Amino acid sequence: MRIDGCWYPCDDEITRPIVHAEILTGEGDWLKVLLLVDTGADVTAFSADVLELFGLPIHERHDRLGGVGGVADSVTLLAQLRLTCDDGRKAVFRGEFSAFRSADALDMSVLGRDILDHFAVIADRQATLLALIRDRHRYQIVTD
């Protein structure tokens, strides 16, 4: 399995590793979202604008999520997230995900290791390659 992402320019003129995904809303629609591939994130967390569009009941309230800026209030919700494989199939992830209520806490949703650990993550900026691979897709490190 291979899921391709891209290196995408953000508002601060910084290019970041992004995958596009869909989240299932409370209305039964799949909504497109951009996710930052973040191997430093323990969990996948959605930004406030995405939380607003979810339309799903909040499962429980977290204490808070911590990061560089300290801790921020977050909530948990049961959700489904869908990634596109290179062969056209979709990989659906179901579980509890976190979300921030404040837009300033997180400006872009992050894909954390709760999902990334299902894959080998290749983030090669020089080659402009971003890929999540598993099963029949493998990588090899070669020394010339």
Next chain:
Amino acid sequence: MNVDLSRIPPAVEMEVVSDPQELAQARQQDEQFARNLAWLRCHASEVYSQHRGKCVCISGEQAFVADSAREAVALAKTVFPQDRGRFVRYIPREKVPRIYAN
């Protein structure tokens, strides 16, 4: 080694979808999204600089701006109701380098 199970994130289950009908609908959405994403890439500078602190919905290869994500999507739907490839971006108030970690 003692493990505090309450500190371990709950497992996320993975399933692969291969239903042809569902994938066909998803493919159409992906194509619409790809056009919107490409449009934003070309117009990133103007969109980001002009709409800090706002939510922007990219739909029909146009930007729809509002104070909230819901409002931005509602604006987009009035013009492009059939575009399922729309997506929303919150533009941070300040243009600063960021470190993401949680």
